[in-house]
Amino acid sequence: MKPTLLMAALAAAPALVPLPAAAQDLVTRNRVGLADAPNTLTFRLTAYDLYSSDPATSEAFEDLFSDFIEARPDWKIETQLQTGNIGQEQARLLQQTQAGRGPDCAMIDSSRLALFKDTGVLQPMDMVFSEDDVADLFPYVREAVTNEAGEVLAWWWFTDLRVLYRDTSVVPEAPQTWAEAQEAGLAAVEAGREGLLFNGGRWEGTAFDWLANFWAQGGELVDADGAPVFAEGENREKMLAAIAYYQNLVESGASPRRVTAIDDYDAFTAAAAAGTASMFVGGNWQYGQLRATLPEEQFANWAVSELPGPAPDQRATGTGGWTIAALSEDEEKRRLCGEIVKEIYAGPGNAAQGLLPTSAAIYDQYDAYDGAEYDLFAEALENGVARPGAAIYPEISNQIQIMLGNVLSGTAEPEEALDAAAAAVQAAYDRQ
Amino acid sequence: MRPAPDRGPGAAHPAPWLLPAVLVLAAFYAVPVLDVARLAVSDATLVRPASGFSTQALRAILTDPALPQVLGTTLLFVAVNVVALQLLGLLIALTIARGERRGLHGMAAFRTLVLAAWVVPGIANGLIWSMLFDEAPYGTLNSLLAYVGAGPVAWLSDPRMALVSAVIANLWQGTAFSMIVFYAARRGIDPTLYEVAALDGAGPWRVFTAITLPLLRRAIAVNTVLVSVQTLNTFDSILALTGGGPGRATEVLSLFTFNTVFYNLDLAGGAVLALLLFVIGMGMTLAVLAAGGRGEA
The missing domain is CATH 3.40.190.10 (Periplasmic binding protein-like II)
Known part of the structure; x- marks a missing residue:
């Protein structure tokens, strides 16, 4: 050897x-x-x-x-x-x-x-x-x-919710409504920051975060039997209103076009750390991440509030x-x-x-x-909405991601995109 | 009288000798393919086993309004990649071969560097490029472009540009494979031919078109088949890079299959799409072999 x-x-x-x-x-x-x-x-x-x-x-x-x-x-x-x-x-x-x-x-x-x-x-x-x-x-x-x-x-051992994070040095007052959120985003852009950031890429976070805007109006994705109804009757109008909110944010410049490529909450933490973000729709767990990531004086500027709704008394958040x-x-x-x-x-x-x-x-x-x-989290949880307990939910989420991606990138009109999503979900539901 | 060629043991009765290989191939390739075909004509989902014969999944998938867009995206993605992979692979292989012939230092390191990209897993490749393409104000590529007064480029948020970005990521990873194939084929060409061409005073372009390219014809055909099938099956890097978005802008057939199974829980539909992938891959292979693969090496 x-x-x-x-x-x-x-x-x-x-x-x-x-x-x-x-x-x-x-x-x-x-x-x-x-x-x-x-x-x-x-x-x-x-x-x-x-x-x-x-x-x-x-x-x-x-x-x-x-x-x-x-x-x-x-x-x-x-x-x-x-x-x-x-x-x-x-x-x-x-x-x-x-x-x-x-x-x-x-x-x-x-x-x-x-x-x-x-x-x-x-x-x-x-x-x-x-x-x-x-x-x-x-x-x-x-x-x-x-x-x-x-x-x-089963035991649901922790829950989470979505809230609006804002840098108070740029956005002093928490936007209460969609219109105020758009105004605040435009003001932030004028101040040299990015406007309101949110998930818009092809992943579950995009659908789930956005659904709060649909739920805030009382919209329902499925009926009592678990059948998809999100594009029918009043739900359809609520869907279109929620789509229009995001579309207006992007088209007005209150949100950057890059949101359609954001598919990770960490992107918001990174933007906050880089000092380019002014507001974002994030998860409650990011508060601790921001505290750990940002210098103390920078973190002191950040605050959380409930997600804006179509009106101040219409709020929801996904849990x-x-x-x-x-x-x-x-x-x-x-x-x-x-x-x-x-x-x-x-x-x-x-x-x-x-x-x-x-x-x-x-x-x-x-x-x-x-x-x-x-x-604040406990208060917001009072308006918490869980995803529906229906087997069709993953496909509804998939189609909402596609719908938002198409509308925000300008390749489809809201009604056309909603119809396509509804047809695809119904076809999937029929075969489940 | 010429001696009879040595045919080896078993040449007269090859069947028993081939049987083990046939059984292994059948067990590991034919049985799964047949099982996919069985699922394609069933009503199986991920939460419910097949209860009988059904063509519903077949009809639903083939009439799905999303399918034409997905096929179009797939066709574009594969076509651009196959052409670019061949050109880049050939360029790098010939550069290395030329460098080696001239005794340049660093050719082995260069070859290793190119190969390094090939060993990166698809998911990691997607993540690496998603960081490079990041459109945030501090994004890597856009920051570099800003230094030279260009950009920013909507790498991933613009539907058309997102497909270009997916192609770039795939090229970065896949070029090494083409390079290896062409490098090996180039090294197999008799150097005497190049010496004769040099004596005759042939220029580089003439040498390339009259010697190198014709003698690489077989390698090009084989490489076309291999990279076509590889690219057709690419989904992990796209999944990590764009997830198929924005909308369906980068959703290729393999990713569509993945989504059908894991979002829709539609096993039968996924099996139909897998068969479609198989048919397209087989069709491309046969077409390429018929067009250029049967010539002399």
Whole structure:
């Protein structure tokens, strides 16, 4: 053996010797707990907490998961990461679960929860959540996570909402109406900034953020049976009014044309950090990101307010977030899944990231929610609207993205684009 | 009397020797294709298995008003890419070959640099170019253009320009493959031919049109087939770059298929589109081979 190979073999030898259990790492890239623990729970999660790229967040969740698994030495949790492509990941999760190859416990996007409920793959976790726990949930959350029998089929562990961010040095007063938002955008452009930024690219965020303008007028996407009705009767007029709002913003110059290429909330944070943004429609979680990104004196200029409506008393905001559900029929695994939610995510996990809990009690329990911005978020949540629990929603969203892209880039008139979207959604619905 | 050529064992009865290869091909290629064909004539969705034979998906997809636009975008995207990939790949391959012949330093590094783009995954390619094309006031390419008093360019927000941007991203990544094919073919040409041409006083253009190009004909045909099929199947870089937008401006057939399955949950419709992709790819291959692939190398 050559000397270098011998040295390499000697250097690698310690790695081949089994370590005592106490020395093994409890949290790895694909496991929480000891590798030789007799019981295994598979858990599919997003990359925003335990495996977050933000060291503070991942460390907080590593501590929570370590405490959790130390109290259950007979268990290990095999973790499976989802990518950020929600549509593809959630479709794959559903398909695998139906085929009996899914994980025991998984994070399900709130917009897809109804689809999972309809297909009957969610397993109750009532043994973990009391009636009081359920009663403390926000009404739209409670309705979404329980079935007709009152069983808890998932736990919506955080919610989010869209708000209007503005640099008060350029836009001192919060625009209350669409007209005021356009005026403020034009004034910001005159001051050398970009006007009102919003998602306009081809992704879910575009449809969801914009739908607040439709919902603010009382519009409905689907009827009680889940059939699409967004282009019928009064809904049609409300759709056209909401399209006209965005179209006017772009055509007047109050919003830059580049909005049709924005497909990521981080673009707004970047623009704020670069000092080019004046206003944007963003998620509540961006408040913490701005605080962490901007210099203190620059951050002091930024404020949040409710999204403008057609009139001051007509407001809405889209509420999203993630749920966790048990997909295994095994009672022990269902229990463990529920306990992960209760002991790690809903409460300490919320506070660690500043994510909005779905239970009123948690807001009082943690100091993290003492900031003034949370009062505004709580106020705005009163006008919160969740995406409809209908299997056709993903296609409605897809067609709204296409419709807005075509109108804002000037390749279609609003009525023509709405008709095309309605026809495509109806055709998809007929075949579902 | 000439000796009989050595035909090797099994030449008289090739079937048993071919059987393993045929079985592997059938298992890994034919069965999935047949399964896609089965799904195409069913009513399967991602949440409901097929319940029987149905041509509804076939009719719905073929009469979808969006399909002509998607096919048009796909045709334009593939045609421009195939032509440009050939030209750029050939240009780089000949540049490297010429550089090597003259003993220029750095040719290996240049070749490696071009190849580096090829190993970048499609999604990463889309993300890299989306950062470069960013239209924000601090966007990379527009900032560079501003230095020379040009721009800004609506790289991704203008529907026509968005397709051009998608083509640029694909060219950046795909040129390396064409370069490899042409470089290998160019190295296979007998150098004596070039020496004779030099003795005859032939200029560079004459050498290119009379020797290089004719002898690369087979490589061009093969490369056309390969890059056509590759480009036809491109969707990951477009997904990351534009998502198919604005509107449907950059939604090519493969991305349309992806959206049909994962937004519509329409497995049968996606299978119809996958078959359409297969037919178009096969048609292009046969057409290219018929037009230029059967000549002498």
